[in-house]
Amino acid sequence: MAQHLKFIILFAFSLSACHISAQSLRKLMERPFGIIESKWETNTQGDRELNYYNEDYCDYYLYRMNDRSYNLTPGKNTIFKIEKNASFENSFKSASSYRYYRGKFPKDFQIGTPYALPVKDGQKTGWQTDPREPVKTLNFRIKEGDTIYATRSGVACTTANPRQLLIYHPDQTFAAYLVMSENFIQPGEEVQVGQAIGKAGPLRVSISFFFLDENKFKGGESSGYPYSHFIPVFRTTQGDVKLKEKTIYQAVIDDELITQDMSKRDKKKYMKHKNQK
Incomplete structure (x- = not known):
């Protein structure tokens, strides 16, 4: 009975490990919760900036619908600025669909490295x-x-x-x-x-x-x-x-x-x- 129970436990562990492994790569590439934050801020010159703060240590690619896309390096990224007293349409005032992807498009990738x-x-x-x-x-x-x-x-x-x-x-x-x-x-x-x-x-x-x-x-x-x-x-x-x-x-x-x-x-x-x- 003890051997039978041990086999069941080991078999269940094996299935669990395989399940974890099967999901591991896709889970690994998901953006950790709260690691990127966007803020409207005023700089020392009085300009309004849209800043993205990337608290990770690798780059992210930011896709925004109806707008251009951006590379977010670790730290502060200013992607839009309205100069003080400027009068023009702010394309960022309304909500937009967006997605984050780990990394950015390689520029010098060599398969022979x-x-x-x-x-x-x-x-x-x-x-x-x-x-x-x-x-x-x-x-x-x-x-x-x-x-x-x-x-x-x-x-x-x-x-x-x-x-x-x-x-x-x-x-x-x-x-x-x-x-x-x-x-x-x-x-x-x-x-x-x-x-x-x-x-x-x-x-x-x-x-x-x-x-x-x-x-x-x-x-x-x-x-x-x-x-x-x-x-x-x-x-x-x-x-x-x-x-x-x-x-x-x-x-x-x-x-x-x-x-x-x-x-x-x-x-x-x-x-x-x-x-x-």
């Missing part, structure tokens, strides 16, 4: 498609409890689930790390490629790479799912390769990979610090 495997340097892993996700998501072969490493540098966005991690890269692409048992990274933290970011759960770790796709928008508004997913090339002992599914590769995390998203100044500081060790 190399990524690190989500394991430590020299470790082996492979991937298979995660059937629980509706879009292309890579489930990596990592043992439960093993450390997960960042595949690329960027900043951690705010997420509703503390065990999930969303990294926003310098070229406006994202990496979503799903179903981790533990997340080491706090929102707003700058993450370096190859940095330990969490621990794998019983379902290993699934990662999805994607960007907000301008081609999926018509007249400023998305006609459906607004993101495009891709499989990047990964740095391995075989070079920078697009991994074949269910094939094992050995990870390489070298100085070139670590510094590829750094400014010239930060690269110089990194190499100086390394040479002093």
Whole structure:
């Protein structure tokens, strides 16, 4: 009886975990409640401004019906201003339909940009498609409890689930790390490629790479799912390769990979610090 009950509990947990995973990516991309606020304010010159305050650490794309759309960077964004004593029609005085989307349209996206495997340097892993996700998501072969490493540098966005991690890269692409048992990274933290970011759960770790796709928008508004997913090339002992599914590769995390998203100044500081060790 006890064994039968244990089986039922484990089976129920498995179904629950799969259900959570199946909803995880879509939930992850939703805008956290209250993270963007709009205000009419008067500046020091007496001008009236419509300001949007983005309290997240990644960009958002704001679509407004009957108006142009806007990119909202973290912090204050002034999207409309009425100069003091000006007399003209205010197009913002009436309510408008609007939507927010995480990210903004990439301007310098390169499919050949190399990524690190989500394991430590020299470790082996492979991937298979995660059937629980509706879009292309890579489930990596990592043992439960093993450390997960960042595949690329960027900043951690705010997420509703503390065990999930969303990294926003310098070229406006994202990496979503799903179903981790533990997340080491706090929102707003700058993450370096190859940095330990969490621990794998019983379902290993699934990662999805994607960007907000301008081609999926018509007249400023998305006609459906607004993101495009891709499989990047990964740095391995075989070079920078697009991994074949269910094939094992050995990870390489070298100085070139670590510094590829750094400014010239930060690269110089990194190499100086390394040479002093």
